[in-house]
Amino acid sequence: MQLHPVPGLPEIGPGDDLASLVAERVDLDSGILCLASTVVSKAEGRIAALDEFPAGPRAREIAARLEERTDEEKDPRFAQAVLEESTDLLMESPFLLTETRFGHICVNAGIDRSNTGGEDLLLLPKHPSESAARVSEALSVPVIVTDTCGRPFRHGQRGVAIGWAGTPASRDWRGESDRDGRELGVTVENVIDELAAAANLVAGEGDGGVPAVVVEDFEFGEMDGSDEHFRDVEDDYVRQALRGWSYE
Template sequence: MEVFAVPGIPEVRPGDDVGEMVAERVDLEPDDVVCVASTVVSKAEGRGADLLSFPPTERAEQIARRISAIAGEEKDPRFAQAVLEESDELLLEAPILLAATRFGHITVNAGIDRSNVPGWDLLLLPEDPTASARALSETLDAPVIVTDTSGRPFRHGQRGVAVGWAGMPAARDWRGEHDREGRELDVTVQAVVDELAGAANLVTGEGDGGTPVAVIRDFEFGDHAGSDRLFREPERDLIRQALRAWSYEDGATTHGEEEAP
């Protein structure tokens, strides 16, 4: 398998056709998978925003005051308000804002970016990254994964993950197949779009690289069943349920009946 960044993508502005930008700069081959950073998708879709657009509610003021006290530095309640408006649910309000987005992704600050957003204070994630991937896939006639970088529980550092995809299943389902000892696999479902997003992130990089698109060539899905289930259903997500019953109190953990709003 080969993974390479697409060079020469210019600064993307609202209304730009990212699919055409990619098509002009790379000759895609059959079965190529194109990974596009959510930042350029958001820019093209006009998802830049100014803090002035988020006058804080009392809840946002309370959240900002609490995190300011924990962090020892002033936090802008308008940013907290932006996170609230981009979230379906806040699983943590302190010491960080851990949000469930409306399309199912769970991430810090609802994925709102403050880097590489010329002309705006903030860059919001695409409203519907899978719909964005579908439009790009139709333009490029290739599978597309919209990627973002996200931290991981229990580990330091960030990695690329898929927030939207089209033209291929999200996962390959090994259930019903067998290992080398003949044992039937009954739980293994491989999150392929996340793994490809992670591979793409190795070549697109972070910071000021300016290479937000990668092509993955010669990846083979194989003769497996496909699945589009990537985000866990809330009622079956044990970690989400535990977080709802957990609160942060001045550096100590508290287990009680009070749920996070």
């Protein structure tokens, strides 16, 4: 497998056609295109000013609690934006752990304050898999939309897939055997997250200007694929433990 950055992409703005901008720069007759959510959001006009989110009582309460707990200034308008972009709040302190409308669990509803193109806030794409599908259709290759995310239990962030099209999300190893002939019982490998992490490593996080990376020579193989990616709460024991209840 090889990863190639797409060179020379400009600053992306509302209405830009990402598929054409990529096609003008690389020959894409095969491979998988990974796009940083940042540029998908910019192209879809998901930029906003803090003033567009006048804080209600709940946002003010959340921001005040965060301020107290973290000793940092917190803008209640930002808390309001996070609330509006979320369908569930899993933690309110010392940071906002949210579920987005499309099922992704992340801090602050994935609202970015870096590489925003000068505006205050960059919201995640509304439906990243639909965004991926549009680009995938235009270019006839699979597309993965990535974001840089933290995760519990480990320091640091890495790329994850928040949308995908043209490839299954996972590869099902159940029923395959290990080297001792034992049948694998539970392993479903989340391929799109693995590819997103690799692409994100190439893209970087700063001013490098590489929001698009092509994965070449990756073979999904003959194994069954599945499109299960985000867990529902019924199926997510860590989330249930966090809430202190069990969903039976």
